[in-house]
Amino acid sequence: MKNLSNDKISIQIADHGAELVSIYxxxxxxxxxxxxxxxxxHSPVLFPxxxxxxxxxxxxxxxxxxLGQHGFARDMDFQLxxxxxxAAIYTLESNEETMKVYPFPFVLEIGYxxxxxxxxVMWSVQNTGDKDLHFQIGAHPAFYYRDLNPETNERGFLDFxxxxxxxxxxxxxxxxxxxxxxHTLTLHEGLMELRRDTFACDTYMFDNSQLxxxxxxxxxxxxxxxxxxxxxxxxxxxxxxxxxxxPFVCIEPWYGRCDTVGYEGEFKDREWxxxxxxxxxxxxxxxxxxxxxx
Numbered sequence: 001m002k003n004l005s006n007d008k009i010s011i012q013i014a015d016h017g018a019e020l021v022s023i024y025x026x027x028x029x030x031x032x033x034x035x036x037x038x039x040x041x042h043s044p045v046l047f048p049x050x051x052x053x054x055x056x057x058x059x060x061x062x063x064x065x066x067l068g069q070h071g072f073a074r075d076m077d078f079q080l081x082x083x084x085x086x087a088a089i090y091t092l093e094s095n096e097e098t099m100k101v102y103p104f105p106f107v108l109e110i111g112y113x114x115x116x117x118x119x120x121v122m123w124s125v126q127n128t129g130d131k132d133l134h135f136q137i138g139a140h141p142a143f144y145y146r147d148l149n150p151e152t153n154e155r156g157f158l159d160f161x162x163x164x165x166x167x168x169x170x171x172x173x174x175x176x177x178x179x180x181x182x183h184t185l186t187l188h189e190g191l192m193e194l195r196r197d198t199f200a201c202d203t204y205m206f207d208n209s210q211l212x213x214x215x216x217x218x219x220x221x222x223x224x225x226x227x228x229x230x231x232x233x234x235x236x237x238x239x240x241x242x243x244x245x246x247p248f249v250c251i252e253p254w255y256g257r258c259d260t261v262g263y264e265g266e267f268k269d270r271e272w273x274x275x276x277x278x279x280x281x282x283x284x285x286x287x288x289x290x291x292x293x294x
Contacts, residue, residue, distance in 0.1 A: 051258025136256025
């Protein structure tokens with residue numbers, strides 16, 4: 001377990017999955033602490049897919065492979081390959097185990113850096129093979145609701161920006177995959193109220209770069225966590241349809257998403273795939289900002 005801290009924030013990172021497992025400031029834990037009663041993870045990194053492939057299988061150059069939801073990186077041990085006072089980088093390299101389910105040589109680096117009240121999360125994917133690399137990558141951090149009373153319906157708000165009046169989204173329809181139908185979310189002054197039944201649809205997936213920042217507010221509309229990102233998709237999820245009293249919500253920047261229901265095409269032709277030529281790298285990052293500390 002690696003600890004990083006500055007004069008405002010303390011975080012912890014696990015070797016397993018290179019997963020952020022604590023964000024602590026002002027005597028408060030912001031990151032969900034993985035109670036398996038609801039969801040046994042904190043902030044997994046999703047790679048080499050985001051969501052599900054149809055029937056948990058995909059096709060590449062005449063071969064069929066099995067790959068579970070969100071891929072395998074979150075369940076593998078990374079190596080700490082760089083560290084300084086306020087930063088750390090973890091590395092996972094393809095191996096015999098990964099090649100059985102994902103036949104692409106790669107190096108995946110996940111980094112964390114503290115800057116004031118901001119946590120920068122950095123990703124690098126490198127194609128170490130001699131053929132094109134096809135992949136997706138995404139974040140899945142879970143944050144506590146502030147002052148939750150499970151006996152009431154109110155949870156808080158998501159602030160998408162006061163100028164945003166509507167958003168288009170899609171949601172899982174069958175076996176964790178989506179249908180083409182799009183839905184409209186109507187906002188009041190850019191706010192989405194979070195209630196016990198908000199996530200009856202399971203997940204809101206906002207695509208086409210509609211958003212670059214989301215702020216989590218308490219029930220009095222006071223901000224305490226923001227995420228800033230450049231990803232083309234971002235999802236919000238809480239398992240409240242199954243567990244009405246669940247005490248967290250996830251805000252998830254994604255470079256990719258699940259299959260469309262019934263998809264049987266090639267892996268490289270899936271929607272929202274990222275592609276790397278041999279020897280090339282993909283770099284991306286997002287920031288978690290603690291809005292309620294100076």
